[in-house]
Amino acid sequence: MRKILVVGAGQSGLQLALGLQSNGYEVTLMSNRTADEIRSGRVMSTQCMFDTALQHERDLQLNFWESQAPRIEGLGVSVAAPGSHDPGPTQRAIDWVGRLNGYAQSVDQRVKMAGWMETFAQRGGQLVIHGAAVGDLDYFSRAYDLVLVAAGKGELVSMFARDPERSPYSEPQRALAVSYVHGLGPRPEHPDFDAVRCNVVPGVGELFVMPTLTTSGRADILFWEGIPGGPLDAFGGVKDPAEHLSLTLELMEKFTPWEYARATKVELTDAGGTLAGRYAPTVRTPVGRLPGGGLVLGVADVVVANDPITGQGSNSAAKCAAAYLGSILEREDKPFDEEWMRATFDRYWATAQHVTKWTNAMLAPPPEHVLNLLGAAGGLQPVADRFANGFDDPADFENFFYEPERTQAYLASVAGA
Known part of the structure; x- marks a missing residue:
């Protein structure tokens, strides 16, 4: 042996x-x-x-937890309209959800x-x-x-x-801040299935929202990824969990009000439900x-x-x-x-x-052809679905994501189908 x-x-x-x-x-x-x-x-x-x-x-x-954890059937992408967060309410330039071929789960x-x-x-x-x-x-x-x-x-x-x-x-590319919460409401436009939400605020960072199973049952994760030195890079000295959540919500209200609208009644799952840090890939x-x-x-x-x-x-x-x-x-x-x-x-x-x-x-600012791809997914469901399923098999991005020519050819083939 x-x-x-x-x-x-x-x-x-x-x-x-x-x-x-x-x-x-x-x-x-x-x-x-x-x-x-x-x-x-x-x-x-x-x-x-x-x-x-x-x-x-x-x-x-x-x-062991497959029957208890939420079944995540979609992955949504929202991109804030440029310049719309300063001042006044943020509009979404892009907002769609792709359906996963097989469900995802978070435990x-x-x-x-x-x-x-x-x-x-x-x-x-x-x-x-x-x-x-x-x-x-x-x-x-x-x-x-x-x-x-x-x-x-x-x-x-x-x-x-x-x-x-x-x-x-050689340096961290994002400052990370996580809160596990109870009491998050559903997204009104897709209340009938669970999805991970990726909210992109260009030049500022990203907010991810995902359903999970935690020690106290079903919950949701609010996860900020802030560009270092920017407005989301604000959690460094925060030790108190309640203060961490309060700051998370304040930033949501400013940069992703459509997500904040369903988070007004959230509370932390437990005293250990927050995390902050950064590391270089x-x-x-x-x-x-x-x-x-x-x-x-x-x-x-x-x-x-x-x-x-x-x-x-x-x-x-x-x-x-x-x-x-x-x-x-x-x-x-x-x-x-x-x-x-x-x-x-x-x-x-x-x-x-x-x-x-x-x-x-x-991690880099998206080039024009990627913004075109994300924009096209709003009107072409097969594009949204393929992007969402790339999270399961990232090798597929080679076929339509990195090179403008391949992206254009793919979008043309879907639009013409």
Whole structure:
């Protein structure tokens, strides 16, 4: 029986640990917090998992909350009319919703990670509650056939060198502010199904609104992505959760009044229901070298960390865990050497590269042909639907998004159909 150590108990670490465990591997999972500490702590993320990522969970029978979480059947885009937010009410230049081929879902990671961690322990997995340092891994690496680092923050990430060719940004491109709330009303124009809402305020930032399942049941996430130094970059010194929500709503009233109109009665789900921060989108080399000469393999956002503007973090983590699981199972009893590690990462990068390219493009001001595409989606439902389903399969954006010629040819083909 091969022994594998997984460091980090997020989406990718837990999914991989549970997948390996179900295939007969002897798995040790290291987490810096207990399941109870995770469940009662602060929210860790926003997340909206699309159909492909959800299927990876179903394949491992880990979709414990599928019947409880809201079914997200659409993805809407609104773009504020230029200059309309200063002064006076904001108008929408663009407003549409695309229908997803398979529904998406969001489960608060406090619920999911705590539940999965308890499942891992109940199934006989070795769970070690300990914040790992590089020195710990140096010791552990000699006792395990493979060490996987899935802890996306802290000292361990420094073992993996930044890949400058794949990392165009060296600074954070957005300041992030999250609130989990109860009491949000429906969008009046589409009250009959749940959708994620992406509201773009050019030159200012984005507001995402998504239904979720949290520790206290159904809720919604209000998520500001502000251009650094701009009016949304205002949460840095805010420590009080009530003040954080108040500021979130104040900015909604100013920049996205159509979303604020349904948020006048919201309250935080709990005292841990807010989060603020920022990080630079970075791709790193996948193999870390320990002081004693051992090698470790980086997982998910340890090696590919994108800005959450395209909602890909948990999707990418699920896809990475699925790709790595496949590579480990195929390796059978052969050594997990550096060549295998690099090939395993390349298997994941085949999909991740499309996420990185698209996300980095969305962080920049949209070129004219992209604005034309978003505008056309308001009158051409197939365009809206295809854009929405690109969140599930970002590789499709290669066919109609990046190059003006392809965008024009696609729009002409739809308009002529």
